Amino acid sequence: MPTVRPATAADLPGVRAVAARFGNLWPSRPDHLDRELETGRLWVGERGGLVVGFGGTTARGALTHLADLFVLPEHQSSGVGQALLARLLPAGAPRITFASSDPRAIALYTRLGLLPRCPLLYLRGVPGALPPPPAPARPATAAAVADLDAQAAGGARPADLAWYAALPGVTAHRARDGYAFARALPDAVLIGPAGGATAPDCAAAVLAALAAHRELPSARLTVFGPNPLLPLLLGHGFTITDVDLCAASVADPLPYDRYLPHPDLG
Numbered sequence: 001m002p003t004v005r006p007a008t009a010a011d012l013p014g015v016r017a018v019a020a021r022f023g024n025l026w027p028s029r030p031d032h033l034d035r036e037l038e039t040g041r042l043w044v045g046e047r048g049g050l051v052v053g054f055g056g057t058t059a060r061g062a063l064t065h066l067a068d069l070f071v072l073p074e075h076q077s078s079g080v081g082q083a084l085l086a087r088l089l090p091a092g093a094p095r096i097t098f099a100s101s102d103p104r105a106i107a108l109y110t111r112l113g114l115l116p117r118c119p120l121l122y123l124r125g126v127p128g129a130l131p132p133p134p135a136p137a138r139p140a141t142a143a144a145v146a147d148l149d150a151q152a153a154g155g156a157r158p159a160d161l162a163w164y165a166a167l168p169g170v171t172a173h174r175a176r177d178g179y180a181f182a183r184a185l186p187d188a189v190l191i192g193p194a195g196g197a198t199a200p201d202c203a204a205a206v207l208a209a210l211a212a213h214r215e216l217p218s219a220r221l222t223v224f225g226p227n228p229l230l231p232l233l234l235g236h237g238f239t240i241t242d243v244d245l246c247a248a249s250v251a252d253p254l255p256y257d258r259y260l261p262h263p264d265l266g
């Protein structure tokens with residue numbers, strides 16, 4: 001049996017080595033792994049004293065979001081993922097994750113009660129190719145959008161939003177009754193989390209945040225299948241780079257048509 005235990009700071013190089021094998025490292029620190037460690041939500045799986053896998057969660061109110069689960073290819077299918085999940089996902093509480101196309105992931109989640117619910121599409125495109133937003137972006141603070149986020153994301157996480165907003169290049173935008181976080185990276189803007197009181201409010205905020213970064217050559221965002229932004233973005237040259245499956249222990253964990261998650265923070 002693998003050893004599974006909460007991660008310590010000394011485990012981070014091993015955790016990052018696993019994440020790097022899957023291209024799941026941010027370009028700069030602090031990153032989502034630092035945050036999961038800081039909040040006590042990062043666990044490692046060991047064999048022979050070596051970190052061979054890790055998993056991490058975030059919390060939005062009572063909702064637990066499984067944000068990371070990775071096992072080194074040479075140690076997959078030997079029980080590490082299952083052992084990590086047993087510690088990461090509290091039974092009896094609402095749980096959600098974005099499952100990769102790995103059949104082992106979907107099988108493990110389904111057996112723990114997180115049923116496949118909705119496709120989540122990862123999109124990339126040129127922000128300058130989009131039509132003008134229906135309303136301009138207004139700068140906002142993380143605190144000012146925390147309530148809107150709580151209503152759209154399935155639960156409150158003001159401390160996580162404040163942490164993210166303090167990172168270099170991150171800005172929060174408001175437009176109509178919507179909000180959108182944007183992170184300007186050297187070659188792209190990353191949108192999310194974003195949402196709104198209604199689907200048009202959500203779309204207005206996302207388009208406003210994209211317009212505010214139209215000087216960047218590329219934009220990345222994640223959109224659930226029922227979101228009306230999906231046909232609009234695909235109709236303006238955005239392409240699908242990956243597809244995950246939102247799996248959750250409750251039928252409607254969040255409103256798919258008016259919430260865009262951050263790919264790693266949920």
Ligand SMILES: CC(C)(COP(=O)(O)OP(=O)(O)OC[C@H]1O[C@@H](n2cnc3c(N)ncnc32)[C@H](O)[C@@H]1OP(=O)(O)O)[C@@H](O)C(=O)NCCC(=O)NCCS
Pocket residue numbers: 022068069070071072075076077078079080081082083098099100101102103104105107108
């Ligand atoms: C997905 C992942 C984390 C699972 O961890 P793991 O240590 O390989 O998985 P485990 O050995 O604990 O369990 C795998 C289970 O899937 C089952 N399984 C394998 N292939 C399956 C299939 N095609 N259909 C249904 N079940 C399947 C196995 O039977 C096993 O269950 P069992 O041990 O009860 O028999 C790991 O394989 C991984 O890192 N994959 C690549 C990265 C990834 O996609 N991560 C998920 C992000 S959401």
